Amino acid sequence: MSEKNGSVNLEAFLAGTADGASVVDPNGVIIGWNAAAEKILGHKADDAVGKLCCEVLDARDAAGNLSCSEFCTVRNHAARSEPVHHFEIKTRTRAGDPVWLDVSGVVIGTASDTPVGWILLFRDVTAAHEVESVLREKLTAPPARLRRRPTGKGTLTRREQQILSFMKEGTPTETIAGRLSITHSTVRNHIQNIFTKLDVHNRLEAVALANRHGL
Numbered sequence: 001m002s003e004k005n006g007s008v009n010l011e012a013f014l015a016g017t018a019d020g021a022s023v024v025d026p027n028g029v030i031i032g033w034n035a036a037a038e039k040i041l042g043h044k045a046d047d048a049v050g051k052l053c054c055e056v057l058d059a060r061d062a063a064g065n066l067s068c069s070e071f072c073t074v075r076n077h078a079a080r081s082e083p084v085h086h087f088e089i090k091t092r093t094r095a096g097d098p099v100w101l102d103v104s105g106v107v108i109g110t111a112s113d114t115p116v117g118w119i120l121l122f123r124d125v126t127a128a129h130e131v132e133s134v135l136r137e138k139l140t141a142p143p144a145r146l147r148r149r150p151t152g153k154g155t156l157t158r159r160e161q162q163i164l165s166f167m168k169e170g171t172p173t174e175t176i177a178g179r180l181s182i183t184h185s186t187v188r189n190h191i192q193n194i195f196t197k198l199d200v201h202n203r204l205e206a207v208a209l210a211n212r213h214g215l
Helices: 004-014 037-039 052-057 073-079 126-140 158-168 171-182 184-198 203-213
Strands: 022-026 028-034 085-092 098-109 115-125
Touching: 004 022, 004 028, 022 037, 022 052, 037 098, 037 115, 085 126, 098 126, 158 184, 158 203, 171 184, 184 203
Parallel strands: none
Antiparallel strands: 022 028, 022 115, 085 098, 098 115
């Protein structure tokens, strides 16, 4: 296959894939940029071609550390004609919007297997990361009523605070009534008022909220 025919086939491949594609030479300079790459990152081919790949992507890892440079892992793999397994990076579009990319690489070689560059293939996985972030937050966050500190009309009276203190110690209702010299039903009424003001349903939730907020 002639170099000319190879070039035509490469251009056809870049135009036909839905993934963003950037062709990079051994020096890390972008020499090809397809329409999908422009759509994902906002950089037109005229803007990207001729620049260092690390300058255009300026990628970060999950911790926010710079992971894209002229000494990048992909470039090192390409120099040794090794396969590049897919990985994820965080970067920004030309407009400045954050975007997560799932990236893989294909090394380009000549007939003598000498690498002459590589193709970076990438797709936008930002939506998946956002869903994962929301789910992680929901799974790790305490219930809303245990995060709120009661204020205003939810403020406990002095007697209710006393009874809540007994509840935190695990004191039974009958014992609370005896210690405060009030009836059993009066204690139950106070406990119900505490539940209402703290927006909880039982002693366990009331004690958890009280411990969390120092009530």
